[in-house]
Amino acid sequence: MSTECIASTSIFSEKGIKTIEERYNAKYLIDTAMPAGLGGWTDFPGAIFYQYEAYPETGSHYFAMYMEPYSENIYITDASFIENTPINFVKDPVDGCLIHSAFRHDYVTYGTIMVDGGRDYLRTSGVGEIVRMVIQDGEWVELNLDYKDNNNEDSGDAEAV
DSSP: OOSEEEEOOSSSOOOHHHHHHHTTTTEEEEEEEEGGGOOOOOEEEEEEEESSSSTTOOOOEEEEEEOOOOOEEEEEOOOOBBBBHHHHEEEEEEOOOEEEOOTTTEEEEEEEEEEEEEETTTTEEEEEEEEEEEEETEEEEETTTOOOTTOOSSOOOEOOO
16 A cells, blocks of 8 residues: 555644655655643644664654644654554545544545544545555554554454555
């Protein structure tokens, strides 16, 4: 499955993403909600990047850049949570594009498909296949729909894309 087309919102422009990739020797992966207190997810997205060289202090290859709501300040934080954490998409039957809602109440439309709910829930309309993916070593991997989470012993089948 190709991940060349992921329809999702981003807090940065294409030019901004390119600038971050060059500055940090990294590649952009996706904008998605980040872990919040009490086991939930933030109501705003972070732009998740894979850095080719691990950050020395943590050993993590992942970082997120985000803006807090009601602020124009940009922050950077560890994003190691992204590794092996399932993300839901809906695959457009016309062109195969994967549609993703980045955070709760992020209502995304693409063609005749709507996706909402971010990491908190999945609400869709239109005709499209639900696809679950994880990131492993900076690459997208498709899961079967039985995959639970990164703490489950039965991790399901994964196929590199």
